[in-house]
Amino acid sequence: MTKYKFTTVEEMPPLAFSLESTREIPTGSWRHVRPVYRDKNSPCHVTCPAGEKIPDYFELVRQKKYKEAWYKILEDNPLPGVTGRVCYHPCEGQCNRAGYDGAVAIHNIERFVADKNFKNRKLPAAVEARKSEKVAVIGSGPAGLSCAYQLSRLGYRSVIYEADHEPGGMLRYGIPDYRLPKKILDKEIKDIEALGVEIMVDSKIGDNVAWSELERYDAVFVAVGATHSRKIGAPGEDLKGVYTGIDFLKELSTGNVPKVGRQVLVLGGGNTAIDAARSALRLGKRVTVLYRRTRVEMPAVPEEIEEAEKEGVHFEFLVTPVKISGSKGKASEIELMKMQLGEPDESGRRRPVPVIGSNFSMRADTIISAIGEEPDLSFLPYSFLRKGIRLFVDDEHTTGVPGIFAGGDAATNPNGTVVNAIRAGKEAAISIHEFLGWRSRSNGVSHDAVKPEEVNTFYFPHEGRVEVPRITVQKSKTTFSEVNKTLTEEQALTEAERCFTCGTCLHCDVCMTFCPDVAISKDESGEYTIDYEHCKGCGICVNECPRGAMELVPEGAREAVEEVEHI
Amino acid sequence: MGQIKYQLPPDEVLAPGHFACPGCGATLTMRYALKALGRKTVVVIPACCWSVIDGPVPYSAAGVPVFHTAFETAASTASGVKAGLDAQGDHETTVLAFAGDGGTFDIGLQALSGAAERNEDFIYICYDNEAYMNTGIQRSSATPFGAWTTTTPAVSPKAEKKKNIIEILAAHRIPYLATASVAYPDDMIAKIRKAKDIRGFKFIHVFSPCPPGWKFEPEDSIKISRMAIESKVFPLIEIIDGIDYALSKEPDGIPVRDYIKMQGRFRHLNDEQIGIIQANVTEDWERLRAKFAPTRKVSRSRRDESTGENKSSQTRNVTRTKNARKRAQKSRG
Incomplete structure (x- = not known):
């Protein structure tokens, strides 16, 4: 039997054959909508008064990078051990998993991260260069601590005046031990002090410290809280x-x-x-x-x-x-x-x-x-603008007197929670920074968050919310030791895995897996590239994205053009 | 636990720039098949969407040799290609017949039956988009009851049920038979790889949604495929030697209505007709269910697995598969 083996095209019998790849054909011209990668806000992040980047630190928890996760929280909140215990966690109320099989236990993970770093005393270094200006903070409650902490991150020296014998304000005197053990509070306050924040206890303004003493500071933040019943x-x-x-x-x-x-x-x-x-x-x-x-x-x-x-x-x-x-x-x-x-x-x-x-x-x-509770503002030397019993401040926490800022329960729009005070302190620090002539990086949080229907729940098998370990009711009602316990590492990891990570691409490859046009590729750094020469804009990638981190934009729209320029 | 992820073979054999409509299921089927089989593959394509998708002369998207052939001849041509390769001493290259439902259920049925009966050693993948889509959405015997096509207009939609091609092939007692879906690429690739390692005739029936033919938005292709599985319209199964049935994924059992409502081709149906479809699906499911013992679940609800309630049947299935493998080895020898 003769064996036919063709070594060149010419030797082949006459028939139509193709040797070129369709890669030459720019089918991208069929497209009228364009898929783009666009990270969006998660509802928890948008809801968190302190603005914690919850999906980001959750990802670090999943990678068991607990110190990095702690640092991520510390960008916005210096007291995660406190808020991980006592925060009313509005983030969980907005969690997209709530309507599926129970909100992710966000505040328990926050507490886990803080406790995992209990022995870790070094807070991240300041993000800005040292500055010569000094700021006085009146009150060492959550608002005052948060403000002083953020100021030190921005390079300022600050001094906190505390009327009581120990710092912490309501955190120390208003929250019982069974909810917040003192050693947690002491640790986090000491960490802030280690950054260079000076806390002067037994220093009551208008009593043993004159108001005039504050005049040597470049700015003052009033955060005396509401201490009078x-x-x-x-x-x-x-x-x-x-x-x-x-x-x-x-x-x-x-x-x-x-x-x-x-x-x-x-x-x-x-x-x-x-x-x-x-x-x-x-x-x-x-x-x-x-x-x-x-x-x-x-x-x-x-x-x-x-x-x-x-x-x-x-x-x-x-x-x-x-x-x-x-x-x-x-x-x-x-x-x-x-x-x-x-x-x-x-x-x-x-x-x-x-x-x-x-x-x-x-x-x-x-x-x-x-x-x-009402604030006691009798120490103030001049008549500040008030609303009801509280100091009136605008969104920038200015009081109307240049250089004097206020926040927390002593000022307007508090709702008496720790995390709102932390937010007020952070916002005030940024305002003070701007007041002193610096430009701050944008602190704007867009309030558009990924909606529940943008999450593709197929990719998330049902898994109930973690059962928080606690001591029994019989025991808890007889002791001041802490009722709720910290999650075990295993529980924390399982719970962190439950997070949809709404709006943040985790490079899970689902988009790539389902592209009929083979138009999505991943480079060595793990980033995706869409080949718009060939993408026909079917939108499967956007629809299948488990976490709403992609979008379809009309072809020729401003977003689409920007995307091209970006490339 | 956490998110479901897929790890597909990284090599992209299929090239972009092909002529498939946006959101095409048949194209994803080819992409996964080529990922599973690798570059040492010859594809035989009869008249079907893929005759066009592969590209006009002188272009080809497949990235491996493709033999375009006449409508009724996918199985016979593939038999010939396999014989030709064998004659050249090439026993490694995989031969893949890749045909639509028209070329499989209707026009190519006798060639298919012949190749199955001779137990020819190649893989036959039918990408089923439930009508002659390439020529303009004419009904085929794979079109489901109640569906609109250009030849079964909404005033008199298709009155007959979809032909049960799986039972026809099972009756041929071929070594390996499976169904797959573009929504479960890991399952599909595993099945195609399994088929590659078995000698003899292998048939894989793939559910491949068609956005223009079924009238839905292309981005919903995967969602609809998933719903077809979850609603038991298209069960994911494996059959060894035409006798041993195994379920690959336990469906969640969502109402067929949810699946139907996604598609314009069913828009004209009233509640009574949808009820008929639901009844048919349930009946077919029960009949199929009787053929396999409850099995290992590749299910979303993995909690079911952990309860271990199906443990005994699981072991039974493992033994069944083992027996089947022995039989397959025997026939190979």
Whole structure:
């Protein structure tokens, strides 16, 4: 049998054959929409008041680069061990996984990262050169600490004046140990001090430090917080056995045990009220929280209310105090009036309206009033613009007096949370930086975030949210040691894997896998290139992207042109 | 755990610049097939979309030798190419017949049956886009019940069910038979590689969505393919020797309606007709289900796996596959 083997094209019998590759054919001209890689914001990042770059540090956690993850958080928040424990984590409320199989436990991972770096004392070096200007910060609460910390990152020296004997403000005196152990707070404050921030304790402006002493600073940040409990406004509130929530918690946190009777009534529905109630419970007392609206309107963090209930705190809703009476100068009974909900007020919550003739009495050995806190601004020498009880500041945290800035609970638009104070401190530091004549890098956060429908959930098998380890309720209600525990490394990694990483390309190759036009390639550095010579713009890559990090833009649109110029 | 990722063979044999419509499933099928088989492959293509997609003379997209042949002759030409290679002493090169549903279910059926009966040693991939798409969307025997095509207009859509090509091929008792989908590239590539290592006739039926023919936006190609699997419209299976059935992926069991509603070719259907389709799908699924023991799940819901409830059947399946492999080796020897 003859074997046919053709060595040249000429030897082949006459038939049509192709030797060229279709690579020569620019099918990209068919396209009318163009896929582009475009990282977008995640809803958690947009929602985080401190602006933490959550998807970025999660990726570092997944790579087990815990120190780098810690540094990433520290860009925006110097107190991750604190916020990882006490933040009300609005980020989780907006998590795109919430509607799928439960929000990612973001704040538990934040706490894990902070605790993993507990022995790590060196904060990242300043991002800007040393400057000659000095800034005074009044108050060492979260706002003051955050501001001083950010200022030192920007190259400024700052001095914090703290009226109390120890720094931390509300973090130290307002949050009980079972939520925030002091050693965590001490560690993070010491780390900030190690950066060169000076904290002068026992230095109360207008008392043992004159306001005039601040004149040698180039700028001042007022962050004295809201430390005065609001008055109940009912007769008998000066009797023995009536505490304010703040005083009660402060006593406890300085190591003294306040004298409380068997039956403790707590007035109020905020975090101070819940903290006071759970603390009193730990002293072995019977505790009832009295609130003038209903459970839904309570401003306290819902998890805290649940915990309090689990531990055995009683709740009485729609009641308001009328009179406290007692014998021998000591409170023993409280007269209450029932309320009902009326029209919504300016806070959007329904206003409680008294029910006439519904008065009744309850036994009360100890009454803790925690119906709100106000700032004490009596030390200020001139009449600053105020709104209600707080200093009025604009978005840049300026007070109207040049060089004097304010933030946190002492100023307007706080909502009484740690993380909002941290944000105020950070924003004020940037404003001070600009006030001193420097240009800051853009701090603008675009509020467009990846929507749930932009996430391709096919790529994320169902996996429930981590169960946070904690001590039992039986144990927790008898001790001031911490209730919730830190996630184990395994739990943290599993939980970090649950994150969709909305809007940030993780180079997972899905776009490349499904391209029918073989038009996406990956270079050595792992970056993708779209071959627009051949891409027909089918859009599969954009549709399949698990995390909404791609977009289809009309051909010829401004974005498309920019993309080309970029290339 | 975490995100589902795919690791495909890195070599891109298929070239860009081909003539496929945007979002073409048949093109992804070819891309994955060539990734699985490598460059030592000869492709035989009868009249079908791919006659055009490969490019006009003097261009070709495939990156390997392609033999374009007449509509009914994919299987017979592939048999000849294989014989020719054998005659030259080349037993390494893989021969791949790559045909549409028209050239497989209808026009090429006798050649296909002949090659299957002779147990010719090549792989036959049918990329099924459920109509004659290349010539202008005419119905084929692969077109599903109720679908619009230019020859089954919306006023009288296709009244017959899709031909069950898998059962026809299974009746030929060929060594390896599988279904695959462009939405599960890892599964498809694994099956094609498995086929490459088996001697004799191998048939792989690939579900390949067609955006213009099915009337949907090209970006939804993969999504629709996935829904076809999840709704049990197109089960992912393997059949060894025409007898041993195994399920590759347990479907989530979403309503067929969700899949139908994505496509303009089903837009005219009323609830009653959709009900008929759902009933047919359920019935076919039950019939198929009876042929295999519940099996290892390549499922999204991996939790099912961890419960271990199917452990006994898993082991059973492993033994079945082992037996099949022995049989295959015997026939090779």
